[in-house]
Amino acid sequence: MPAEFPDFRLGSVLATSFTGTLSERYGNPVERIPTPQRLVDWLAVNGLAVASCTSAQLELARELRESIHAAATAAAMQEALPASPVRVINDRSAQGRAAAVLTPDGSRRWQLSSPSSVEDALGVIAADAISIIAGERDGRLALCASPTCRAAFFDTSQSRTRKWCDMNTCGNRQKKARFIAKQRTNPEPAK
Numbered sequence: 001m002p003a004e005f006p007d008f009r010l011g012s013v014l015a016t017s018f019t020g021t022l023s024e025r026y027g028n029p030v031e032r033i034p035t036p037q038r039l040v041d042w043l044a045v046n047g048l049a050v051a052s053c054t055s056a057q058l059e060l061a062r063e064l065r066e067s068i069h070a071a072a073t074a075a076a077m078q079e080a081l082p083a084s085p086v087r088v089i090n091d092r093s094a095q096g097r098a099a100a101v102l103t104p105d106g107s108r109r110w111q112l113s114s115p116s117s118v119e120d121a122l123g124v125i126a127a128d129a130i131s132i133i134a135g136e137r138d139g140r141l142a143l144c145a146s147p148t149c150r151a152a153f154f155d156t157s158q159s160r161t162r163k164w165c166d167m168n169t170c171g172n173r174q175k176k177a178r179f180i181a182k183q184r185t186n187p188e189p190a191k
């Protein structure tokens with residue numbers, strides 16, 4: 001993996017892992033799929049291997065990503081869903097031709113049409129977003145408490161009190177910031 005590309009954040013929920021390929025939307029945004037090849041890599045890691053990706057397909061993917069982000073944010077805030085992002089999500093979902101197939105060991109895998117296309121993969125992601133935003137799955141849509149992030153994430157914790165989109169980045173940073181602030185107010189070491 002070339003060092004100049006930011007790492008992927010891996011999550012258990014496909015749609016919000018996808019929106020997490022852009023992070024720090026309200027700070028210094030980090031684009032984790034800067035090239036078509038990086039989208040191919042991301043899809044492969046998430047069980048949606050495709051043969052190739054063009055710049056136009058990458059644009060389509062980013063449009064879907066920001067549409068999911070907008071619709072999921074509205075849903076998390078219990079606001080009306082924005083019309084144009086919903087249209088994009090529905091279009092991508094309708095144009096995908098992936099099929100769910102059962103593997104011999106009893107798990108679900110996505111079979112993309114042949115030759116497997118980015119459009120099929122985006123259809124799977126769009127359908128995943130729809131199931132979350134529609135409230136069909138066990139969990140709660142919430143917004144990351146980090147003011148520079150505000151990513152919509154899907155909280156499946158028992159208590160539904162998760163605050164950060166990602167414990168290793170946003171959660172950790174916040175913990176460190178609190179620690180530093182505490183050090184400033186109490187410069188003397190505790191006795």
Ligand SMILES: [Zn+2]
Pocket residue numbers: 144145146149150151164165166170
């Ligand atoms: Zn976050």
